[in-house]
Amino acid sequence: MTETVEKHIKKLHRLEKKGDLEVEHLLKILKNPSKEYIAPLQEMVVLYDWQPMNDELIIPFAAWVEAICIYLEEGTQGLIKAIDKPKEFFLIVFGVLEELPIDEALPAFLNIAETFSAGITDEQEFFVQKYVYPLCEISHQLKGEKMSKDLHEAFVPILKQIISFAQTKKNETIMCSAAVCFQAFGDKSDI
Incomplete structure (x- = not known):
């Protein structure tokens, strides 16, 4: 893992532990995309029991991580395919696309x-x-x-x-x- 990725992941852990993590912090990954983020992000989903898309007033960090990882793995074509996922996942996809160049x-x-x-x-x-x-x-x-x-x-x-x-x-x-x-x-x- 590069130093940049490691620093960013540590920062995400710190923010989550303080209860200050926001979607915007995750989206910053898109500024310098790297597949190196995928495994640590997926580990964070499990470690912090982040929620997928839901009908509650809980930020679906797991869904945001999923969309970010789809982009890191497959690019925009992966995101396009993902718009048909259930529970209005397209809302997350549009949010990720909006942050891309x-x-x-x-x-x-x-x-x-x-x-x-x-x-x-x-x-x-x-x-x-x-x-x-x-x-x-x-x-x-x-x-x-x-x-x-x-x-x-x-x-x-x-x-x-x-x-x-x-x-x-x-x-x-x-x-x-x-x-x-x-x-x-x-x-x-x-x-």
């Missing part, structure tokens, strides 16, 4: 959009709402940058589809988040 996150969001490319169903409303929010956050990071023509052409139809669906459902949260994305992915003529 934009050049990794955007292609993953494009791949995930294929799950509703044929049309958004009523059952997918919550999923789409949670999909568009981190995309909105990423678009804030892109403000002022010129989007490539390929990304523009890929995301504009997706955003239009999301806005159209949101209008039929009168879901202003989805509508607003998708509209904000146009600042990065489209322009006024696209709306």
Whole structure:
């Protein structure tokens, strides 16, 4: 184990023992990803009896570790496959994707959009709402940058589809988040 990984794991142990561990501390692993984190993180899940996805008001650290380890092991393709896991694991996946470099996150969001490319169903409303929010956050990071023509052409139809669906459902949260994305992915003529 490298010194950097060892230091970070020790810090995570210290924070957990004090009761100060937050998801953000785990997500910092994504800044310098290394497969060396996988075993120590999985040991921490067992040692501290961290919870998986649950219906209680308990932070599911085990689920966050699982998603981080999936990324460390398989990259964004592993995360894309993991969105279908039970108990709304996609919420964790979107949280991890949001922390990745934009050049990794955007292609993953494009791949995930294929799950509703044929049309958004009523059952997918919550999923789409949670999909568009981190995309909105990423678009804030892109403000002022010129989007490539390929990304523009890929995301504009997706955003239009999301806005159209949101209008039929009168879901202003989805509508607003998708509209904000146009600042990065489209322009006024696209709306």
